[in-house]
Amino acid sequence: MTHYCLQCDDGTKLVHTRRDLTVQVRGRERVVTKVSGWHCPVCGEVEFDPGEGQRYSAAAEALAAEEAVMLRSIRKRLGLSQKAAAELTGGGHNAFSRYERGEARPMPAVINLFSLLDRHPELLGELAEAPSRTNSR
Numbered sequence: 001m002t003h004y005c006l007q008c009d010d011g012t013k014l015v016h017t018r019r020d021l022t023v024q025v026r027g028r029e030r031v032v033t034k035v036s037g038w039h040c041p042v043c044g045e046v047e048f049d050p051g052e053g054q055r056y057s058a059a060a061e062a063l064a065a066e067e068a069v070m071l072r073s074i075r076k077r078l079g080l081s082q083k084a085a086a087e088l089t090g091g092g093h094n095a096f097s098r099y100e101r102g103e104a105r106p107m108p109a110v111i112n113l114f115s116l117l118d119r120h121p122e123l124l125g126e127l128a129e130a131p132s133r134t135n136s137r
């Protein structure tokens, strides 16, 4: 049976094969090796064979978990409580505990801000809503 690419939507035929796929989450990557399924030679779309989709989403979840760990370690280096970090970025008073437990994904702006503050922690004091750090004043 011929499988057509629904993404290309122009009659491009999918090829049944195993191919290494790269999962990307905000600039970080993980390769899932030899994913079996119907692959589009044009756009890279895949119809996974049974069970293969789980391997792919497990890799994406692992990258998201790494992001949560990174966010927590930056927050601690900045000397911010979860509550203070949430006040800084919005999203509700318990937003950070939800990010760090993997119950919610932070907006890219949150990751970007914390990556920036990690490199330039002195800028924390210049933010309009600067929360009090646990070890100052």
Ligand SMILES: [Zn+2]
Pocket (backbone or CB within 6 Å): 005, 006, 007, 008, 009, 012, 040, 041, 042, 043, 044, 045
């Ligand atoms: Zn395609």
